[in-house]
Amino acid sequence: MAKTNPLQFMRQVRQEASKVTWPTRKETAISTGMVFIMVILAALFFFLVDQLLALGVRLIFGLGG
Numbered sequence: 395m396a397k398t399n400p401l402q403f404m405r406q407v408r409q410e411a412s413k414v415t416w417p418t419r420k421e422t423a424i425s426t427g428m429v430f431i432m433v434i435l436a437a438l439f440f441f442l443v444d445q446l447l448a449l450g451v452r453l454i455f456g457l458g459g
Contacts, residue, residue: 417425
């Protein structure tokens with residue numbers, strides 16, 4: 395593997411970083427909001443499934459219900 399001196403390496407890093415398309419503040423806010431919404435929906439889904447399974451287990455074993 396060819397050795398690269400630190401100055402050349404930093405130039406290459408800067409060059410690659412300039413090619414990155416960074417999201418705008420609005421895009422970041424929208425993506426963050428979507429993540430929060432999906433987390434809440436997933437939590438509600440798993441809560442409901444858990445409650446249904448618990449009810450089923452209680453009915454099967456006759457532990458009340």
